[in-house]
Structures are given as C-alpha cells and as structure tokens.
Amino acid sequence: AQTVTQSQPEMSVQEAETVTLSCTYDTSESNYYLFWYKQPPSRQMILVIRQEAYKQQNATENRFSVNFQKAAKSFSLKISDSQLGDTAMYFCAFMRRPGDYKLSFGAGTTVTVRA
Amino acid sequence: DVKVTQSSRYLVKRTGEKVFLECVQDMDHENMFWYRQDPGLGLRLIYFSYDVKMKEKGDIPEGYSVSREKKERFSLILESASTNQTSMYLCASSPGQYGPEQYFGPGTRLTVT
Numbered sequence: 529a530q531t532v533t534q535s536q537p538e539m540s541v542q543e544a545e546t547v548t549l550s551c552t553y554d555t556s557e558s559n560y561y562l563f564w565y566k567q568p569p570s571r572q573m574i575l576v577i578r579q580e581a582y583k584q585q586n587a588t589e590n591r592f593s594v595n596f597q598k599a600a601k602s603f604s605l606k607i608s609d610s611q612l613g614d615t616a617m618y619f620c621a622f623m624r625r626p627g628d629y630k631l632s633f634g635a636g637t638t639v640t641v642r643a
Numbered sequence: 644d645v646k647v648t649q650s651s652r653y654l655v656k657r658t659g660e661k662v663f664l665e666c667v668q669d670m671d672h673e674n675m676f677w678y679r680q681d682p683g684l685g686l687r688l689i690y691f692s693y694d695v696k697m698k699e700k701g702d703i704p705e706g707y708s709v710s711r712e713k714k715e716r717f718s719l720i721l722e723s724a725s726t727n728q729t730s731m732y733l734c735a736s737s738p739g740q741y742g743p744e745q746y747f748g749p750g751t752r753l754t755v756t
Contacts, residue, residue, distance in 0.1 A: 532685075561743050573733065573747040619685060623743055629674050629693065630701070631745060633685040 532622050534634035541610045542642050548595075549605045549637045551620030557581075561623040562596065562603045563631070568616040576618070579603065610641045646670070647748035649734050655754045662721040664751050666734030672746075673739035675717035677701075677709060680731040680750070689732075692717055693739070724755045 531554045541547040553562070564576040579587045579596050586594050591608045607614055620634040650665035668675065674693050678686040678701075688701030690709040698709050706728060710718045717736075721728055731752050735745040 534685075537683075563744070565747075572749045575744050575746075578744060621686075626743065627740070629737060629739060629743065630676070630688055630691055631686075633678075633687075635683055635685045 532620055532632050532634040534620055534637050536637045537635070538638045538640070540640045540642060541607075543610055543612060545610055546606060546608050547610055547639060549607075549618055549620075549639070551603045551605070551634055553601050553603065553620075553622045553632075555601070555622070555624060557624050560625055562594075563621040563623070564592070564594070564603075564605045565619045565621060565633075566614075566616045567619065567636075568613075573619075577605065607639070612641050612643060615639060615641045647734060647736055647746050649732075649748040649751050651751050652749060653752050653754075655756065656721075656724050657756055658725060660721075660724050660755075662724050662753065662755075664719040664721075664732055664734075664753070666717045666719070666736075666748055667715055668717075668736040668746070669715065670736065670738070670746075671714065672736035673714075674737045674745075675711065676735040676737075676745065677707075677717065677719045678733045678735065679703065680733055686733060689719065724753075726755050729753060729755045 533552045560581045562579045566576045567573045577589045595604045617636045619636045621631040647668045677689040691699045692711040708720045733750045734748040737745045
C-alpha cells in the first residue's frame with residue numbers, strides 16, 4: 529500500500545516570504561507521479577505542480593517549485609514570494625505508476641499568508 | 644478549460660434516505676473519480692470509473708455505489724445514508740492515457756441528520 533505523509537497540519541507565512549511544505553511517501557515502485565494540489569477556502573481544488581519520478585530535474589511553475597529526493601522518498605513544495613492568494617490547503621498526492629490513474633493523498637497542510 | 648460540475652454545493656439528508664450525487668465533466672475524459680474529504684484524513688477514494696459502465700472500488704467503497712451510463716456523467720449513490728457519511732464529496736476526472744492530472748469539481752458538502 530502507498531502512504532503519503534504531510535507532517536505539518538498548519539503553516540503561517542508573511543506576505544512576500546518563502547514557505548516550504550513537506551511531503552514523504554512510501555512505495556516500492558520506481559516510476560510514478562507526484563503532485564501538489566491547492567484548495568483555496570470554499571473554492572475548487574487545482575493542480576499546482578507535477579513531478580515524474582524518472583525526471584531528475586525538479587519541477588517549477590512560476591513561484592512554486594519542488595525538491596524531489598527520490599532516494600529519501602521526499603517531495604517538498606516551496607512557495608516563493610508568498611501572496612495573499614496563496615492562502616489555501618495544500619495536498620500532496622501520489623500515483624503509483626503511469627496508467628494506474630488513482631491518487632493517494634496526504635492529510636493536507638493549511639497555509640495562511642499574513643499581510 | 645476543463646470543467647467538472649457537481650449537482651449540489653450543500654445537501655442535507657435524513658438517516659436512511661437514498662442520496663444521489665451527480666458529477667458531469669465536459670472534456671471527454673476517460674476516467675472519473677469520487678472522493679470524500681475529511682479533516683485530518685485528506686481525500687480518500689471511494690470509486691473510480693475508467694470507462695462507461697466500468698467501475699473499480701477505491702479505498703472506502705462500503706456504503707456507496709456508483710453509476711456511469713454516459714461518459715460525461717458519474718453518479719455516487721448512498722443507498723441508505725448514515726450520519727458517518729456526513730462529509731465533503733469531491734468528484735474528479737482525468738484524460739487517462741493523455742495525462743495523469745485530475746481535475747476536480749467544487750465539491751458537495753453532505754450532512755446526514
């Protein structure tokens with residue numbers, strides 16, 4: 529069974545600063561996908577970033593970047609230059625292999641950006 | 644843009660009632676999913692459908708059934724609602740072989756009294 533652990537239930541960051549969310553996962557697979565999803569208050573869940581395990585380069589999307597450590601089974605999300613609109617719950621998710629399609633989610637981290 | 648819609652944002656039902664939650668996607672996606680979201684537990688997969696009339700149990704299927712008669716529509720059915728099914732229910736779709744990302748609907752907050 530795959531498990532995804534997000535050890536930080538809540539985090540708070542000052543506007544314009546950087547925050548890093550941690551995620552670890554457990555798998556015996558070698559080729560898989562990892563995702564970060566964002567769920568703003570009372571709004572729809574959206575994809576933030578995706579990482580394929582076979583790619584060594586860390587994925588980046590504007591102010592969002594990941595630190596993917598395959599051997600350590602770690603997949604952290606860094607939000608740079610935090611904005612008020614980044615306030616949301618963030619979920620780490622794992623897909624055990626291409627073609628499996630099902631996601632396993634962590635418990636989520638609530639991020640609050642303070643003005 | 645992919646659009647996934649759910650029939651209700653909020654729903655209140657009584658114990659023992661039969662409940663239908665509807666989800667529609669407009670991008671001709673192969674796969675559709677139903678999750679429930681509870682605080683501290685994240686999202687847990689209830690059922691997954693990879694084609695019309697095809698379904699697969701997820702991690703917590705007990706007390707639920709699903710129906711997919713048309714590609715764009717995936718229904719979650721609570722045959723006899725119970726208070727422990729009070730939760731947020733999220734529907735998602737994905738293109739399957741054309742991409743692993745899932746696209747989510749706005750969610751239905753169901754309260755069973």
